[in-house]
Amino acid sequence: MSTHASPPAAATTATANTTDAQFGLSTRAPSLAAWLDAHAETLDTDATLSADVVPQLAQAGLLRIGVPVALGGAGGTIGDAIDSVADVASHSFAAAFVLWGQRTFIEYLLQSPNRGLRERLLPALLSGELAGATGLSNAMKYLSAIEPLQIRATDRAGTGGAPAWQVTGGLPWITNLRKQGFVAAAAADHDAGGPPSIFAIAHDAEGVTRSDDLDLIGLRGTNTAALQMTGTPLDDNDRITDDAPAWLVRVRPAFLGLQCGMSLGLARRSLAATNDGGPGARAAVADEVGTLTDQIDTLATRLKSGVAQGEFVTTPAKLFELRIALAGVVHDAATLEVQTGGGRGYLRGLSGVARRQREAAFVPIVTPSLVQLKNQLAAQRAKSGVSEASVAQPRTGTAS
DSSP: OOOOOOOOHHHHHHHHHHHHHHHSSTTTOHHHHHHHHHHHHHHHHOSTTTTTHHHHHHHTTGGGBTBOGGGTSOBOOHHHHHHHHHHHHTTOHHHHHHHHHHHHHHHHHHTOSOHHHHHHHHHHHHHTSSEEEOOOHHHHHHHTTSSOOSEEEEEOOOGGGOOEEEEEEEEEEESOOOTTOEEEEEEEEETTOSSOEEEEEETTSTTEEEOOOOOOSSOTTSOOEEEEEEEEEEEGGGEEESOHHHHHHHHHHHHHHHHHHHHHHHHHHHHHHGGGSOHHHHHHHHHHHHHHHHHHHHHHHHHHHHHHHTHHHHOHHHHHHHHHHHHHHHHHHHHHHHHHHGGGGGSTTSOSHHHHHHHHHHTTTSSSOHHHHHHHHHHHHHHHTOOGGGSOOOSSSOOO
């Protein structure tokens, strides 16, 4: 049972409204906030506006957050970029999913030793002219020994004897493959041996095929499709890193940290929506809302601190536990929204309850899924001699 004090109904409303304003876009990017609020349902249910999301995010300056000024960014930290994803998710989870993909690809370039590739692609990515797709879900699973890489690179003759390859294989699910132009990151095993590489693969490269959008139950405005490469010619100018395992360990905290921003924003929005119910409904869940709000704040602080300080590079299990805990908080916050919304939430067009339920259902399955993370944690505990029975695993709460 919660011990959080129950504030008066008016105070609860004021607190939630302050929280929504603090973490929303209404003061920092009011035009974007209004656009997302007006089109959140459309972005979730069809692809009508899928071409507009990246330009809207770019116009609001969100793609430049956490990018050094010297590289065309707005400065700030990766924690600021995580906050921006959370801000967007409180209005539209679909748009936040796109922002995660775009900003994560930008982060790949920031952490790549390939300066020429960064200089060539970054301006168009920051302006929203070009979409960036992370494409490394398969690689992150490979890093955790969950599945093999699905793309092969075969040596070919390059100009002047420079390294060059033909790449063949496919990825079944990539977000932000914007039809107007995209570049996707993908990891490939080398037939000649050695560490896998990660390449930036352009939409118009020879042998690249984008499927039709996947038939998703939600998030349909995110340009999510499959990507196939057949003998696609690439060279060192297209290579993000020549040592994927070592590089992935360094970039994984940003990959997952930005992804966790989606959970933070969705959970905050669901909690704020509990104030749309009557005084009785608000009073009934006040303790739970207060407890979850405290948990969100604690998890957000730990997340941004761990990513910024490099803690999760050496102790990824702590980041996995944070991601699992956040998914639990999202579930509980969405459930409270349903409870306080009552029958109104079951009527079309009167609220975003149904949409946020679909969004919350996606959180446990986005790569790496909760099942994959729990298996990784179990394997690590087994290696360290810690039994499952000795480790408390609450569904929600603060990660340890």
